[in-house]
Amino acid sequence: MNLTEAKQQFVQSWGVLGSQWGINRTMAQVHALLLIAEKPMSTDDVMEGLNISRGNANMNIRELMDWGLVDKVIISGDRKEYFSADKDIWRVATRIMAQRKKRELDPMLKVLNQLTDLEGDKKDPDIKAFTEVIGGIRKFAGHAEKTLDTIIRAEENWFLNSFIKILK
Amino acid sequence: MNLTEAKQQFVQSWGVLGSQWGINRTMAQVHALLLIAEKPMSTDDVMEGLNISRGNANMNIRELMDWGLVDKVIISGDRKEYFSADKDIWRVATRIMAQRKKRELDPMLKVLNQLTDLEGDKKDPDIKAFTEVIGGIRKFAGHAEKTLDTIIRAEENWFLNSFIKILK
DNA sequence: CACGTTTTTCACAAAATCTTGAAATTTCAG
């Protein structure tokens, strides 16, 4: 396999992976493209690289910036905007965790907390059973939240940090 | 909030969460419904509970069984099949991890491995840069794989098991 | 500040995904 084929393969696979995780396939492909780019790319480069429209390229690049996975790069003497992806996979992973935690886990915890105190006889076996299941999920989600927070702020934690170094 | 409202709220939220994770919204709702059901439900119960068609209910229940999240329950004296969801959230989580690892991480690792030895001059800076990025991702994915395997087989590992007990 | 360039927006189109419902198949009690 040569470099060009390998790059195509990677962009393709990264896109599939993303779509399985509820991330727009094209957004994942743009990310892949920028990850393996020699140097920052312009919107036009991305359009050409993936055969997508300007609007599509623009929206996905913008969203990648929202996620903190891609940065805008100014190239002096050029009026166009260029973009490059963070190549540190650990940082990529923590950024993604942080985003998803904020968008999904936190709202879910809010709902779960609301569901734990509901009106009615606390002795009612139906209510007890429900409260128990919700309580279990809430406990789990709460620990997940704590664990994620720790990982996300890993730099501040020597124990986990040394653990992470092994992973790196 | 009363029990009925709370149940609806939970089914709704669980469905949203699932769809954000690349899981069919209805499948997640069926799962939620079974999680908080007092007793095993039939296909008809699910159809009525979520206002969905028989085919839809059937397919999603079947898929939940594939994931190992729902079991078929025989009620003697009744010809219908009944279903109930595993209420142990830790087990639910490990089952999901195991499925996703198999379906997503493992294929990705296979691709990454293929991409590391490609033809061409190993000294070519383009090739070197590419190999480096892929190598980083592969290393990360490899560690993720090991970690997940450990978690999934946690029962066999006293150290992690005691760690997990804290989480439970 | 005028004007060409670049970026953003957004209504509509296309594509991907999910749902339905009825027919085909399977199951099992009698």
Next chain:
DNA sequence: CTGAAATTTCAAGATTTTGTGAAAAACGTG
């Protein structure tokens, strides 16, 4: 075995998600 009940399948339709491209807005150079 038989036949009614239950389950499964799947083509067609509905819905949701994603992509396009041209117009509008923003930008920044001279």
